[in-house]
Amino acid sequence: MPKRGKNYKELVKLVEKTNLYEINEAFDLIQQTAKAKFDETIEVHVRLGVDGRHADQQVRGAIVLPHGTGKSSRVLVFAKGPKAQEAEAAGADYVGAEDMAQKIQSESWFDFDVVVATPDMMGVVGKLGKLLGPKGLMPNPKSGTVTMDIEKALQEIKAGKVEYRLDKTNIIHTPIGKASFGAEKLTGNFNALLEAIVKAKPAAAKGQYLKSITLASTMGPGIRINPVRVMA
Numbered sequence: 001m002p003k004r005g006k007n008y009k010e011l012v013k014l015v016e017k018t019n020l021y022e023i024n025e026a027f028d029l030i031q032q033t034a035k036a037k038f039d040e041t042i043e044v045h046v047r048l049g050v051d052g053r054h055a056d057q058q059v060r061g062a063i064v065l066p067h068g069t070g071k072s073s074r075v076l077v078f079a080k081g082p083k084a085q086e087a088e089a090a091g092a093d094y095v096g097a098e099d100m101a102q103k104i105q106s107e108s109w110f111d112f113d114v115v116v117a118t119p120d121m122m123g124v125v126g127k128l129g130k131l132l133g134p135k136g137l138m139p140n141p142k143s144g145t146v147t148m149d150i151e152k153a154l155q156e157i158k159a160g161k162v163e164y165r166l167d168k169t170n171i172i173h174t175p176i177g178k179a180s181f182g183a184e185k186l187t188g189n190f191n192a193l194l195e196a197i198v199k200a201k202p203a204a205a206k207g208q209y210l211k212s213i214t215l216a217s218t219m220g221p222g223i224r225i226n227p228v229r230v231m232a
Helices: 006-012 023-033 081-089 098-107 119-126 129-135 150-159 183-199
Strands: 041-048 060-064 075-078 094-096 114-117 161-165 171-178 210-217 223-225
Touching (some): 023 210, 023 223, 075 150, 094 098, 098 119, 098 129, 114 119, 114 150, 150 161
Antiparallel strands (some): 060 161, 210 223
């Protein structure tokens, strides 16, 4: 386990480890603990009462946060012909086809944050699965990144669209903005994300769905939120 610095130890004192905070308390507290010299990213970590090993209990989707993420995403679009031109006109950072696939394979090039592809390009993109998959970059229809409406996809991504998906331990990790947003905007983004996750509850999920919710800044301690009260 990495050694924690003096500043972190001081911040930890502000948070009661065993306490389950109300939403307003948690977002007031995150403002006090995000004290790094840079604008820290605020993330939400949600443990769900599902078993992601089963296809009928997967939870995955995407949402445009009402106040954005505070980050400008670099988008790579796999498309040809008119759709490639549409991508360029809509503000894609990189556009290509086999040439881009070759660049990723031969140069280990990953100077992008999101990959969008037209359906006809998935034969090319599919061959990159072992490279893109582990980084969470593989396009998927459920997240709106495999589409013929390239312009709309790019508009949403640039506006602050985030994807949420289970990891191997049935936890969703998603950024909801920057510390500079303030408590009100962060709370708005948080509520929008949690509403989407709740709506995505699989029919096969039994028992308590929201097991735990933790809020944290890049350099700060985790703040546990009472999951029972989130959607009350």
